Amino acid sequence: MPGTHLEPASVAQRVSQELFSGAVVALGPGLPCYLPDALPDTSGVWFIADSGALGSKGGEAHGSAVDAGENSASLLSGGSFTGVVDVAGILRGGHTDIAVLQPSQVAANGDFVHWTSEETAGLFAPGSAVDMAYGAATVIAVMPHQYPGGRSNIVSQCSLPVDGAGRVNIIITDVSVIKVTAAGLELVETAPGWTAEEIIAITDAPLTVSSDLKGMTFNVPTLEPTNKVYSSAIEALSDVLEGSIINVDGFAGPGGMAHYLMVGLRDLGVKKLQLISNTAGVARVSAFGVPNIIDHSILVENNQVVKATASYPVSPSASRPSAFEEAYNRGETELEVVPQGTLAERLRSGGAGVAAFYTPTGAGTLLGEGKEARIIDGKDYILETGLRADFCIIRGYKADTLGNVVYKGTSRNFNPVMATAAEITVVEVDEIVEPGQLGPEEIVTPGLFVNRIVVRPADFSAYLEI
Amino acid sequence: MTSAPENSPGDPTKQGKLYSSALAALEGISNDATVLVAGFAGCGIPQKLLRGLAESGVSGLTLICQGAWIQEPGDFTVADLVGSGQVKKMISPMPFHPVHGGAVKEQWESGELEIEIVSQGVLAERLRAGGAGIGGVFLPSSSGTRFAEGKEVRQYDGCEHVLELALKADFALLRAQAADTLGNMVYDGTARNWNPTMAMAAGVTVVEVDAVHHPGGIDPELVITQAIFIDRLVLSD
Numbered sequence: 287m288p289g290t291h292l293e294p295a296s297v298a299q300r301v302s303q304e305l306f307s308g309a310v311v312a313l314g315p316g317l318p319c320y321l322p323d324a325l326p327d328t329s330g331v332w333f334i335a336d337s338g339a340l341g342s343k344g345g346e347a348h349g350s351a352v353d354a355g356e357n358s359a360s361l362l363s364g365g366s367f368t369g370v371v372d373v374a375g376i377l378r379g380g381h382t383d384i385a386v387l388q389p390s391q392v393a394a395n396g397d398f399v400h401w402t403s404e405e406t407a408g409l410f411a412p413g414s415a416v417d418m419a420y421g422a423a424t425v426i427a428v429m430p431h432q433y434p435g436g437r438s439n440i441v442s443q444c445s446l447p448v449d450g451a452g453r454v455n456i457i458i459t460d461v462s463v464i465k466v467t468a469a470g471l472e473l474v475e476t477a478p479g480w481t482a483e484e485i486i487a488i489t490d491a492p493l494t495v496s497s498d499l500k501g502m503t504f505n506v507p508t509l510e511p512t513n514k515v516y517s518s519a520i521e522a523l524s525d526v527l528e529g530s531i532i533n534v535d536g537f538a539g540p541g542g543m544a545h546y547l548m549v550g551l552r553d554l555g556v557k558k559l560q561l562i563s564n565t566a567g568v569a570r571v572s573a574f575g576v577p578n579i580i581d582h583s584i585l586v587e588n589n590q591v592v593k594a595t596a597s598y599p600v601s602p603s604a605s606r607p608s609a610f611e612e613a614y615n616r617g618e619t620e621l622e623v624v625p626q627g628t629l630a631e632r633l634r635s636g637g638a639g640v641a642a643f644y645t646p647t648g649a650g651t652l653l654g655e656g657k658e659a660r661i662i663d664g665k666d667y668i669l670e671t672g673l674r675a676d677f678c679i680i681r682g683y684k685a686d687t688l689g690n691v692v693y694k695g696t697s698r699n700f701n702p703v704m705a706t707a708a709e710i711t712v713v714e715v716d717e718i719v720e721p722g723q724l725g726p727e728e729i730v731t732p733g734l735f736v737n738r739i740v741v742r743p744a745d746f747s748a749y750l751e752i
Numbered sequence: 753m754t755s756a757p758e759n760s761p762g763d764p765t766k767q768g769k770l771y772s773s774a775l776a777a778l779e780g781i782s783n784d785a786t787v788l789v790a791g792f793a794g795c796g797i798p799q800k801l802l803r804g805l806a807e808s809g810v811s812g813l814t815l816i817c818q819g820a821w822i823q824e825p826g827d828f829t830v831a832d833l834v835g836s837g838q839v840k841k842m843i844s845p846m847p848f849h850p851v852h853g854g855a856v857k858e859q860w861e862s863g864e865l866e867i868e869i870v871s872q873g874v875l876a877e878r879l880r881a882g883g884a885g886i887g888g889v890f891l892p893s894s895s896g897t898r899f900a901e902g903k904e905v906r907q908y909d910g911c912e913h914v915l916e917l918a919l920k921a922d923f924a925l926l927r928a929q930a931a932d933t934l935g936n937m938v939y940d941g942t943a944r945n946w947n948p949t950m951a952m953a954a955g956v957t958v959v960e961v962d963a964v965h966h967p968g969g970i971d972p973e974l975v976i977t978q979a980i981f982i983d984r985l986v987l988s989d
Contacts, residue, residue: 374873417873451896
């Protein structure tokens with residue numbers, strides 16, 4: 287007589303052992319929605335509901351909030367709301383560590399079918415499951431081992447059209463844990479009271495039994511938020527390597543520019559940097575009335591810049607060339623000119639997992655040369671590719687310790703989009719506050735995009751001593 | 753496009769882009785129109801506008817929406833509009849609940865209603881492309897599935913990407929917590945869902961709002977959907 291079937295809460299406890307501090311975890315409808323309740327609110331794990339709740343948890347509803355399973359949802363302190371298109375970007379753009387889904391079938395090769403049955407085989411409900419399955423580094427299938435009638439949900443080959451080809455990594459059911467390997471399915475854990483033979487008997491797909499077969503346990507790991515607060519610009523940027531690509535925020539004038547981080551980058555002296563930025567440093571030469579303001583020029587003058595990808599790379603005054611122009615004219619730097627909207631769209635694409643896109647901007651001009659041209663619905667487009675950087679330095683107004691950021695006025699500019707398009711995003715702010723002090727509707731850049739936070743020192747001057 | 757004068761005195765609900773009824777706000781909608789409908793589960797559904805659409809009697813509609821999964825008693829949702837026989841086609845990532853399918857399931861089974869299933873993130877991206885002037889996007893999701901069938905596939909970064917084309921509609925029916933008379937909008941929680949994206953992707957954008965303020969009544973840092981995307985407003989019941 288086999289053991290009993292685990293309750294959803296126990297399955298969620300077992301799933302929680304797959305998580306880690308700071309993990310971004312996307313939840314599909316059904317059993318995955320039990321997961322936030324398994325962990326304490328302080329775990330530092332970001333649960334993403336495709337309804338638009340970032341940092342969702344169970345419990346009492348926060349206003350009009352639902353989770354992926356359409357249950358009322360609330361938010362952790364530091365959670366925020368966003369729209370479905372930005373959720374799609376979070377899922378697809380490499381920002382999601384783990385997706386937890388409840389497929390109706392998983393096959394031996396990791397194929398899965400989401401929320402489809404024979405009764406409605408022509409119709410199915412992928413929701414965001416496809417985006418989650420293709421975007422997350424790891425996909426966990428959480429499901430009853432069998433249909434209510436006793437048929438296996440784990441099969442040799444899916445009998446219904448698949449929603450993800452070979453995407454599932456681990457299957458956690460109400461009786462077992464199974465790994466999907468290149469050689470097929472491997473039974474690694476059994477629920478209390480169940481033997482490997484009993485599980486094999488109720489599984490349609492072939493199972494090999496791990497030589498290290500264990501009993502399932504339900505202890506919840508102790509997870510804490512990763513510390514994102516750094517003591518100085520230099521500390522926050524110390525691992526920038528020679529040749530790094532760096533997103534540098536800012537529009538033109540002094541607003542919204544991470545001056546303190548720029549000085550840190552200069553003091554570190556790291557060379558051969560490639561900057562992606564709206565300008566290549568014009569604040570000091572243009573008519574903003576502050577010619578000694580810190581901008582990209584301090585890096586150029588320190589011989590640290592070998593390339594800029596920018597929309598306004600030259601000074602508005604021909605008689606007062608920028609440091610970058612002078613370096614370019616001396617043959618020391620490369621330049622890629624990109625229209626501003628295309629620059630923003632390329633960064634957004636890089637951050638949202640869009641490999642390439644057709645834009646009308648620049649079609650038929652020098653900017654379209656060498657790029658694929660295509661007519662869609664009678665209109666001319668050119669193909670542009672997504673853009674990503676190694677590091678990103680941005681300037682916020684306030685951040686909480688989880689990395690949620692708010693901006694002031696047009697200093698918002700490129701910050702939110704650049705923050706999504708780098709491996710390591712570092713934000714410079716006036717003030718750091720506790721989670722919950724920035725409202726969930728107010729947060730512009732969610733903390734899951736931000737890796738490091740530094741406070742601009744009160745005595746820091748954005749002006750060069752001259 | 754109409755706009756209210758700045759700092760205009762009096763009742764903001766009588767000004768700017770505000771219409772007196774859902775039916776009036778849907779003026780110009782015709783048979784066979786393509787209509788975006790915001791909402792995720794029971795959250796942020798423009799119920800009054802959907803009732804107005806039913807009242808208008810237009811038929812042959814194509815609805816692009818999350819689906820018709822949840823229906824509380826007394827709610828008026830996409831399922832009711834389908835039930836009234838006005839809908840020819842739905843484009844949706846979650847068209848109906850497998851068990852509680854209602855009118856959508858019945859009409860799909862009888863062949864009266866065509867349903868095109870799309871992945872949620874792909875639908876969102878196609879609408880965003882439509883609203884942002886992008887002709888098409890290469891997305892990683894869906895290679896090797898039915899969603900990729902018949903579509904152009906290219907390799908980027910060693911994995912397959914599928915070309916998805918931009919999507920636009922004739923009308924968008926949205927729901928916001930509050931707007932100013934110019935149409936700047938804020939949302940409540942996950943009621944935000946499809947609204948900001950759909951607002952950009954339709955010829956005429958109509959919003960059902962719970963409260964209307966004078967211009968300046970909404971903090972500029974908190975505006976989620978900007979007035980330039982909004983054509984008409986109507987107060988919710």
